[in-house]
Amino acid sequence: MTRVAIAGFGITKFSKEDIKIESILMNATRDLFSNTPNLTQKDIDGVLVSSNSNSKYLSAILSEIVGIQPSIAHSVESLCNSGTNSIVSAYSYISSGLADVVLVSGAERYDSPGQVLEWDKLRGEFKHPIFWASLFSKSYKRKYKIKDEGLALVSVKNHKQAANNPNALSQREFSIEDVLTSKKLTEDLRLLDCSRPCTGGASILLASEKCCKDFTDSPIWISGVGQKTTSASFTKNLAFDNMDSTKKAAAKAYEMSNHTSKDIDVIELHDAFSVCEPMALESLGIADQGKGIDMVKEAYQTENLKINPRGGLIGSGHPLGATGIAQTIEIAQQLQFDAGKRQVDNPKVGLVHNMSAAATSSTVLVLES
Amino acid sequence: MNFDSELKKGNLIVSDCINCKKITWPPSEFCNQCLKKTSWRKCSNQGKIIEFSKQNDTYFGIIEFEKSFRIIGTIVKGVPEMNKTVEVMDCGILDNDYSLKMKVIE
Numbered sequence: 144m145t146r147v148a149i150a151g152f153g154i155t156k157f158s159k160e161d162i163k164i165e166s167i168l169m170n171a172t173r174d175l176f177s178n179t180p181n182l183t184q185k186d187i188d189g190v191l192v193s194s195n196s197n198s199k200y201l202s203a204i205l206s207e208i209v210g211i212q213p214s215i216a217h218s219v220e221s222l223c224n225s226g227t228n229s230i231v232s233a234y235s236y237i238s239s240g241l242a243d244v245v246l247v248s249g250a251e252r253y254d255s256p257g258q259v260l261e262w263d264k265l266r267g268e269f270k271h272p273i274f275w276a277s278l279f280s281k282s283y284k285r286k287y288k289i290k291d292e293g294l295a296l297v298s299v300k301n302h303k304q305a306a307n308n309p310n311a312l313s314q315r316e317f318s319i320e321d322v323l324t325s326k327k328l329t330e331d332l333r334l335l336d337c338s339r340p341c342t343g344g345a346s347i348l349l350a351s352e353k354c355c356k357d358f359t360d361s362p363i364w365i366s367g368v369g370q371k372t373t374s375a376s377f378t379k380n381l382a383f384d385n386m387d388s389t390k391k392a393a394a395k396a397y398e399m400s401n402h403t404s405k406d407i408d409v410i411e412l413h414d415a416f417s418v419c420e421p422m423a424l425e426s427l428g429i430a431d432q433g434k435g436i437d438m439v440k441e442a443y444q445t446e447n448l449k450i451n452p453r454g455g456l457i458g459s460g461h462p463l464g465a466t467g468i469a470q471t472i473e474i475a476q477q478l479q480f481d482a483g484k485r486q487v488d489n490p491k492v493g494l495v496h497n498m499s500a501a502a503t504s505s506t507v508l509v510l511e512s
Numbered sequence: 513m514n515f516d517s518e519l520k521k522g523n524l525i526v527s528d529c530i531n532c533k534k535i536t537w538p539p540s541e542f543c544n545q546c547l548k549k550t551s552w553r554k555c556s557n558q559g560k561i562i563e564f565s566k567q568n569d570t571y572f573g574i575i576e577f578e579k580s581f582r583i584i585g586t587i588v589k590g591v592p593e594m595n596k597t598v599e600v601m602d603c604g605i606l607d608n609d610y611s612l613k614m615k616v617i618e
Contacts, residue, residue: 265538267584268609269572274584277565278574285594330566376538378574378582383563 144238148355148362149510151179151348152472157312157341157460159253164196167250168205171344171465175246176209179348179358186357187348189215189236189245193229194464195222195257196250205248215242222257222499223415225249226345226467227506231368233349243354249469250344251462258340258463260500265378273328273337275377275501276416280331282383283418287433291333295322296436297417298335298457300443305454307484310469312341312460322417336417338455343462345469363475367400367509369393377501386502389426393496393507397428400492400509404428407509408490409448409477411470413498414455423496424450427507452477452485467497471508478512513552515539519610524603526555526581537581557600558617564592573598575614583612590616 153174155167162170176182190213192201202216215236219229226249233245251257259270266274283289299319305311317325317335325335348358355362371391373379381387397403404427412423421435430438442450453459453473456466474493476482495508518525527536527550529543536544543550556578564573564587571587575598587598598614605611 264610265583267572268586268606268611269584270609274565274567274572277567278563281565282563328567332565378584383574 145240145351145353147234147237147349147365148352149347149365149471149475150350150355150358150362151175151182152475153178153346154310154469154472155344156310157343157462160342162252162342164194164198164201164250164252165204165208167252167342167344168192168201168248169208171250171346172205172209172246172248175346175348181358182348184210186244187211187213187246189213189233189242191229191233191245191247192218193225193247193249193468194218194251195220195225195255196252196464197256211246215245221504222260223413223463224467224497224499224504224506225464226469227471227495227497227508228370228467230347230349230468230471230508231370231506234365234368237349237351244348244350246346246348247468248344248346249465249467251342251464253340253342255340255463260375263376265376272415273332276337276418277329277331279383279422280416280418283422284331286384289436291323292319293436294336294417295319296443297414297420297439298322300439301414301451301455301458304448304452304485305458308453308459311454311458312339332416338415338457338461341460341462343460343465343469345465345472347468347472361479361512363478363510363512365508366511367396367402369395369399369507370505371395372504374503375500377503380502384422386422386426386498386505388502388505389423389496389498389507392505393427396507396509402492402509406492407494409452409474409487409493410450410496411453411473412451412455412496414451414457415461417457420450420455427494427496448485449487452482452487467495467506470495470497471510474510478510514541516605518552519603520605522602522604524555524557524600525552527552535578535580558597561592561594561596561598575612583610585612585614587616588613590618592616
């Protein structure tokens with residue numbers, strides 16, 4: 144089995160613009176080609192598209208409009224972790240020898256149909272994600288005696304960090320009071336606790352150990368992969384104050400990479416809502432149970448950017464199919480010491496956590512230089 | 513007979529596997545353990561509050577029935593607390609969504 148490297152990437156600005164899904168894919172991929180001067184279309188033997196769009200045949204369409212005739216071409220859809228799941232598929236094609244160089248492109252529009260899982264009838268009239276987020280928040284706050292002010296800090300920190308991310312949906316910063324006085328969606332959730340759906344694209348190039356050096360002098364290796372889907376129904380989560388699928392995915396990724404949570408220097412995690420950040424930190428084993436908010440607070444006070452340096456989903460925006468790819472690009476840039484004002488001090492090992500449908504499915508990647 | 517048609521009539525039913533006897537949830541005509549056929553029966557109209565929150569003046573929560581299966585509904589009467597028992601007052605399908613209205617049993 145060959146090792147698999149990240150050998151290039153491209154991204155668009157996240158926005159609320161009305162852009163065709165095919166154009167978003169093309170724009171992110173044009174940026175990738177522009178950043179990877181040695182890459183030609185003929186080098187690419189696989190094209191995977193990650194999106195929840197209802198548009199069909201997007202991998203063939205993207206291939207045609209950027210002049211690629213790949214051997215392998217298909218879409219990947221699994222709601223909010225489509226992005227990392229498509230990276231895992233590309234990883235598998237390369238490590239098995241079926242492909243050497245695979246382009247993975249994710250895109251979403253602000254009006255994506257992937258925001259609500261219609262199938263999950265057991266949510267009754269409460270299908271919008273704000274309801275599972277409210278129930279997670281209530282449960283987490285009760286169990287660990289956390290106040291709304293504690294969770295609000297996640298939004299404050301991630302918006303502040305997004306101010307240094309030129310591709311973020313907004314560079315606006317907010318105070319704890321701003322979060323606590325933003326529109327009340329439920330008793331346990333305010334508007335600024337939420338990531339926002341948006342238009343955006345991200346493309347990444349994966350290559351075998353043999354081929355990656357043709358495109359980059361600083362390959363970033365995918366050394367650990369873990370995925371776990373526990374159900375599709377939100378109400379089947381074992382608990383609502385932690386993420387069972389994340390624990391299981393992380394255990395696999397750590398084992399495969401020969402690392403532990405203590406080795407992780409920088410993390411992009413799936414803060415779809417503010418409560419998700421401490422829950423994910425704990426379920427990934429990075430923070431002790433109930434201590435996730437303490438870790439967020441310490442990072443914020445010491446200006447340590449290691450948790451969601453690009454601003455996470457809350458700060459950057461959440462174009463579903465592009466999110467996992469954008470998270471992975473951020474960690475790759477961090478490990479290449481190329482993250483500009485967002486750069487974390489000397490990271491060697493990074494982690495990506497991407498999940499879908501109220502943590503019923505999680506994907507964890509461990510990356511290293 | 514199926515779950516949706518009975519729910520429309522105001523009946524909450526559950527599917528038991530005729531082979532392995534386990535409850536399949538979400539309700540289905542086939543068992544999600546042994547994949548054999550299920551049969552329908554009326555389920556208990558009392559459940560336990562697993563978690564809840566509130567939007568405007570309306571409480572909503574995850575309710576667990578028969579110590580087994582869960583669904584989210586509206587708690588229209590009484591003040592919910594964790595693990596308290598609720599009783600289904602009304603159920604049906606509203607704008608294609610399952611709709612359960614419950615009251616807290618004091």
